[in-house]
Amino acid sequence: MGRKLLTEHINVEGIHTFDVYRKHGGYASVEKAIKTMSPEEVVEEVKASGLRGRGGAGFPTGMKWSFLAKPEGKPRYLVCNADESEPGTFKDRYLMEKLPHLLIEGMITSSYALGARTSYIYIRGELLYVLRILEKAIAEAYANGFLGENILGSGYSLDLHVHPGGGAYICGEETALLESLEGKRGNPRNKPPFPAVWGLYGCPTVVNNVESIATVPWIITNTAAEYAKFGIGRSAGTKLISAGGNINKPGVYEIELGVPVEEFIYSDEYCGGIWKGRDMKAVIAGGSSVPILPKELILKTTNGEDRLMTYESLSDGGFATGTMLGSGGFFVMDDQTCIVRHTWTLARFYHHESCGQCSPCREGTGWMEKVLHRIEHGHGHMRDIDLLVSVAKQIEGNTICPLGDAAAWPVAAAVRHFREEFEWHVKHPQAATAPGAVFNKSESVLA
Amino acid sequence: MEQTASVNQVQFSEGAMAEIRRYLSHYPADRQKSAILPILHIAQAEFGGWVSPEVMDKVAEILNIQPIEVYEVATFYTMFNLKPVGKHVLEVCRTGPCMLRGSDQLIEHLENRLGCKVGETSADGNFTLKTVECLASCGTGPMLQVREQFYEDLNPARADQMLEDLKALTVRKPWEENY
Numbered sequence: 001m002g003r004k005l006l007t008e009h010i011n012v013e014g015i016h017t018f019d020v021y022r023k024h025g026g027y028a029s030v031e032k033a034i035k036t037m038s039p040e041e042v043v044e045e046v047k048a049s050g051l052r053g054r055g056g057a058g059f060p061t062g063m064k065w066s067f068l069a070k071p072e073g074k075p076r077y078l079v080c081n082a083d084e085s086e087p088g089t090f091k092d093r094y095l096m097e098k099l100p101h102l103l104i105e106g107m108i109t110s111s112y113a114l115g116a117r118t119s120y121i122y123i124r125g126e127l128l129y130v131l132r133i134l135e136k137a138i139a140e141a142y143a144n145g146f147l148g149e150n151i152l153g154s155g156y157s158l159d160l161h162v163h164p165g166g167g168a169y170i171c172g173e174e175t176a177l178l179e180s181l182e183g184k185r186g187n188p189r190n191k192p193p194f195p196a197v198w199g200l201y202g203c204p205t206v207v208n209n210v211e212s213i214a215t216v217p218w219i220i221t222n223t224a225a226e227y228a229k230f231g232i233g234r235s236a237g238t239k240l241i242s243a244g245g246n247i248n249k250p251g252v253y254e255i256e257l258g259v260p261v262e263e264f265i266y267s268d269e270y271c272g273g274i275w276k277g278r279d280m281k282a283v284i285a286g287g288s289s290v291p292i293l294p295k296e297l298i299l300k301t302t303n304g305e306d307r308l309m310t311y312e313s314l315s316d317g318g319f320a321t322g323t324m325l326g327s328g329g330f331f332v333m334d335d336q337t338c339i340v341r342h343t344w345t346l347a348r349f350y351h352h353e354s355c356g357q358c359s360p361c362r363e364g365t366g367w368m369e370k371v372l373h374r375i376e377h378g379h380g381h382m383r384d385i386d387l388l389v390s391v392a393k394q395i396e397g398n399t400i401c402p403l404g405d406a407a408a409w410p411v412a413a414a415v416r417h418f419r420e421e422f423e424w425h426v427k428h429p430q431a432a433t434a435p436g437a438v439f440n441k442s443e444s445v446l447a
Numbered sequence: 448m449e450q451t452a453s454v455n456q457v458q459f460s461e462g463a464m465a466e467i468r469r470y471l472s473h474y475p476a477d478r479q480k481s482a483i484l485p486i487l488h489i490a491q492a493e494f495g496g497w498v499s500p501e502v503m504d505k506v507a508e509i510l511n512i513q514p515i516e517v518y519e520v521a522t523f524y525t526m527f528n529l530k531p532v533g534k535h536v537l538e539v540c541r542t543g544p545c546m547l548r549g550s551d552q553l554i555e556h557l558e559n560r561l562g563c564k565v566g567e568t569s570a571d572g573n574f575t576l577k578t579v580e581c582l583a584s585c586g587t588g589p590m591l592q593v594r595e596q597f598y599e600d601l602n603p604a605r606a607d608q609m610l611e612d613l614k615a616l617t618v619r620k621p622w623e624e625n626y
Contacts, residue, residue, distance in 0.1 A: 087543055090586055108456075125526045126583070166527060182481055183516075251586050288542070333547060353580065363545065
């Protein structure tokens with residue numbers, strides 16, 4: 001059983017309340033940071049821990065903090081990105097619902113490090129019930145002197161507010177999130193300037209994912225050196241994995257980075273194997289944006305090494321034969337899954353969520369959805385398969401924000417690894433559109 | 448002017464206004480527009496699950512901004528219904544991870560039960576059926592959302608029970624007692 005750093009007490013009765021959370025060591029990082037460390041020392045500690053952004057990009061958190069501009073006379077902001085919307089990902093919701101004070105503690109310690117006087121948690125609008133849990137917990141933190149004026153008599157003051165979004169995946173992109181927080185449409189901004197210089201209301205701002213901020217208390221309380229002992233190399237610490245799809249035990253698992261993928265899928269400690277006694281066909285390992293991999297490539301790299309749950313191992317082989325750890329949205333497909341239909345739902349998702357600002361994304365996502373729809377529904381042509389690849393290629397890298405890449409990668413990867421299945425849909429439209437029909441490789445070879 | 452007359456007919460309750468004032472206090476004095484999404488959520492809960500042009504005009508008035516600034520936001524974010532809806536809006540997740548766990552079948556089952564298609568309202572006015580994209584509930588799919596509540600791990604029997612429970616439910620607003 002791996003060590004849990006974030007979720008050790010998650011099942012303790014009443015842990016969502018201040019008193020119980022405090023009794024289990026909660027808010028120790030605030031006391032330690034405010035009373036014994038300078039803000040710069042907190043930043044250095046997070047830098048030394050090797051913590052990488054847990055929202056998906058994996059950029060070192062301490063490094064991001066150190067870029068924050070500090071011009072005279074301008075407030076600085078910390079904004080928590082709780083707009084968790086990447087299909088397959090539900091770890092932040094779980095964490096906030098069960099351990100609201102952990103996020104609040106992380107926000108206070110991090111805000112102190114960054115010199116923020118006001119901070120926001122931007123939570124996706126669909127999670128209004130979680131917003132109410134957080135607001136209750138914030139009120140408790142105020143009542144106990146951990147928020148508001150002169151925290152613990154230190155002279156440091158902080159206000160923390162929760163802000164609901166309105167239903168838009170794009171607001172998980174940090175500059176779109178800031179636009180949205182300013183009361184506008186969620187159109188990503190051109191960069192530079194980056195939020196560290198020009199963020200919320202034109203002020204220097206750091207935007208961090210829920211899980212990243214929730215990791216800060218452990219690092220500060222137990223030191224960076226202790227944190228770095230977990231994980232492997234540049235994949236330090238633990239990671240929350242949202243496990244879903246056709247497995248026996250879906251849920252959120254905190255793993256030490258480095259667990260073999262095979263163990264994660266088949267061990268009873270985690271996913272518990274494939275449901276209904278079926279075989280595994282494919283996995284999307286890091287949220288819907290990352291490339292899908294067939295069974296043989298998700299379990300082993302092309303060098304024959306066991307694939308591990310780390311940033312490096314999952315991306316071994318590049319996009320040709322590898323994928324990404326991303327947000328840790330890990331979902332498994334059994335042998336009855338139609339890859340074409342599944343890819344179509346993802347393309348539809350990205351089409352729906354494109355903000356419409358850049359033409360390659362606005363037009364390309366709709367185009368890919370349309371082509372996938374016709375292949376799935378028995379009206380496809382062979383040339384459509386290469387058309388998908390070509391459209392994906394023309395979106396990738398040609399947009400203001402990464403939504404374009406996120407839309408292109410899953411389609412390109414599905415064709416890369418499951419081209420035969422697309423061809424079968426085109427060649428045998430009647431068979432492919434029959435209810436419950438699934439491509440069977442061996443039959444296809446005979447045909 | 449007709450426009451002004453209809454805006455004047457829109458009245459938030461005292462409970463809703465208190466919520467609005469609470470949100471306004473979260474943002475700098477010269478950045479009150481930030482409260483637009485929270486206020487639209489309050490408006491939608493206050494006025495029967497949708498926001499009419501008159502309601503949006505009222506929101507603009509509260510924020511002291513142009514109505515177009517509210518329209519462009521309300522039409523961008525998918526949570527705001529711009530047309531009247533039934534007593535309950537069923538928002539069924541249909542993205543890949545939920546599809547793997549049976550959302551296609553759940554949608555079909557609900558269409559049959561309610562006698563209406565996705566995008567329509569049942570004849571008794573109780574339910575509007577919508578499909579939405581990923582609700583961050585992938586481990587517990589298929590699932591759907593009604594206002595702030597998630598209904599997860601749905602099979603036909605559980606979905607039918609949910610419909611019965613919802614029919615009998617008295618809808619309360621977040622700032623009301625017993626919410």
